[in-house]
Amino acid sequence: MKLSLRALKLKTRMVLILGLIALLQTGSIGLFALYYLNQSLDEQIGERALHVAKGIAAMPQMIESVGQGDSENLQPLSKLLAERTQASFVVFGDLRGHRLTHPNPELIGLSMMSDDDDDTAPTLVHGRSQVTKAEGSMGWSMRARTPMYDHTGEEVIGLVSVGYTLDRVEATIARYRTTLILVILAAFVVSVLTAIWFANHFKQAIFGLEPEQIGRLFQERIATLESVREGIIAINADGRITTINRAAIETLGLDEDRTLTGRPISEVLPDSQMLDVLRSGEPQFDREVWLADRNLIVNRVPLKQDQKVTGVVSSFRRKDELDLVSRKLTRIQQYADTLRSQSHEYSNKLHTIAGLIQIGADDEALALIGQETRSHQELIRLLLAAVPDPILSGCLLGKYNRAREMGLKLLIDPDSHMAELPDRLPREQLVSIIGNLIDNALEATLAHTGTNGEVRLSMTDLGDDLIFEIEDQGAGVPDDQQERIFEKGVTSKSAQGHGLGLHLVKGLLQRLGGTITLEPGDPAEENPASRGSRFTVYIPKQPVRHTAAVDNPHG
Known part of the structure; x- marks a missing residue:
């Protein structure tokens, strides 16, 4: 063999x-x-x-x-x-x-x-x-x-x-031949020793891999880069492109027939933020950037060897693709919250009805069934007429059931109308804004009034803006916190993990070109001294043009 x-x-x-x-x-x-x-x-x-x-x-x-x-x-x-x-x-x-x-x-x-x-x-x-x-x-x-x-x-x-x-x-000649043979043998021994030293040094430089393993890893690397849907660009210490996959070319709208490997990143993508990472050595994660009306999420990580920056790798993806996944997850979460609230609420109602039947109170059981049917039917009719969008109506139905589960009431103004939702408006961002405001209102009302409190919601799509108004029966926002209530970590609650909802709402509205106002609510009839808070959201129907890039997207 x-x-x-x-x-x-x-x-x-x-x-x-x-x-x-x-x-x-x-x-x-x-x-x-x-x-x-x-x-x-x-x-x-x-x-x-x-x-x-x-x-x-x-x-x-x-x-x-x-x-x-x-x-x-x-x-x-x-x-x-x-x-x-x-x-x-x-x-x-x-x-x-x-x-x-x-x-x-x-x-x-x-x-x-x-x-x-x-x-x-x-x-x-x-x-x-x-x-x-x-x-x-x-x-x-x-x-x-x-x-x-x-x-x-x-x-x-x-x-x-x-x-x-x-x-x-x-x-x-024989005398010289003997000398030459000795020289040849000595050169062979020196070459073998040199080869051993060089092989050890070379193996250390390639992490102990064999050439076939390197070739296989290189092929796997190419296949991996081309299979991922994220755009990937890598540059060396000289700022020249060493790797760029097809997803990056397509996402950035570059010429597919043009050879990009080996060219300076500043020439292909001027004002590259990758050069800043190359100089500073500090990574950048989840940077949101705009390019040619495309919103991207970018990560940039420096490559280091012996504490020296030898290059930068950037990965990026269009934000609308991430939003699509987020939208699907939001829908699932809304459905799950709605089902959980309804399951919990109706479980209690069924137990009550079963108890009334067992004690022979049939009339009371029928009255309770009729009451539940009427209240839900009225809400469903209102949502069908005023809010045709299934995602927003599903969110409101889930919050309604959660309010009942907390012993509160979510009252939706019967004159509300929200049928002209523009297609370009991301639904997951809209329900995140409304959902966070309603959750804050329910928690504030429960903390101040206990059960039987009310949270009111009114909506209108008349004019150029979508307007949502949420009013609670909480203790209100102190005057010294009204300017800072939308900052990250600022909250009136003592428990940890709060102070994020309103900050998230503010950030989402800025992306949509919307605004939010805060003012004291109307005095409660049973407690005139308690005014609560009223949050009013304004979202323009027409898209807001981004005049400048927030950041450079080329990873």
Whole structure:
């Protein structure tokens, strides 16, 4: 079974690859060095042989002996010259190319052409010196041949051949080869140690992950970014975009065919708040912003490494999408509150009716049933006629039942009319405003009068505004708190967790371009000194244009 390279750990792969590269590099350099050394030594030996040959060819005694063909005199002289010049051989030849001397006496008189295919004509006929590497009678040698002239220097009378065998060259190369092998092994060991160090450092930088794991995480990251419905933008420490998903491009209305990665965020989205987060390192959460009549909710978080900000990631989503979810949850909550209140109330009524029947008070039981039927029918008829919107009417019905559960009365003005609710008005914001005001009125009335108290509600859609008026029988708002009652945390209640409802109402009305007023209510008939409070809400029917962005939305 073959071992795949991918099956090995990154550290093992890096050691093998870097070690193999070092081995190939040093091996290639070593082979080139040996080849160059061999060529250099051959040239040096050839030049030496040629220099010796020319020196011998110029000696008068040698010229005279070669001219006479005196082999007996030349033979001992050639041996002596070879020893003094440390040459392997010194061979003299006559004008026909026959040997006059040779280390092997048996070869004297034979043609020098028998050693190899080299021609002696360049030397004897043309008078040129030549250096060759050839295998002769004494093996491979580097030899130089040069012509010998007579005493006049004009006529060639023979030649001299000086040669050096390559045994010394091989010995020198072998010595260098051993050194190079040691160097190659040392380089391989150093490369392995370097690879181990680098692999450990690299693995630490990538959190111990393998390349395949990084690739898989990268693919998962891309799939995750493209699957989420929130827009996501990330920038690096230089303020350049490193990540942007399709949802961000679509939400911000950017050109889909334009390459945005790598471009400065200030160029794509001028006045970017992401650059402020990059400089300060402080995150920003749930910032509401406006862009091209689109309301967005934005979060911006800095990326830090070793306490240094290395980038910023921003996520954002259109607020109307969040409002849609909130609207659905609000409806469910309203339905649940209505059902809970009705279930609790009717459970008590049924127990009462059952008790009356058990004791034989049938007339009283029928009267109670009729009373309950009439009161609810009247309320339902009023809501159907005055408030056709099911969400608002459901909210009012739930608050009516809650008031009865608390032992109070929620009285809706029979002359109320609220049929012209504009489509652009978010219903969940409207019921949040009215619901909070009614809840505060019920709690204030219960705390001041106990049970049997009343909260009055009147509505009208005449004119350019929707007007809601809620009046309670509470203790009223002190004069020193009337200016601060809408601030967050300000409340007349001693229990914790209050002081948010009116602040929320004020914020919602500001978004809708509406206003709210507070004034003392009408004196109660049974207690003229108790005036309570009257809250009046004005909501314009026409939408309010946002002239400037509250914040920059690009996350």
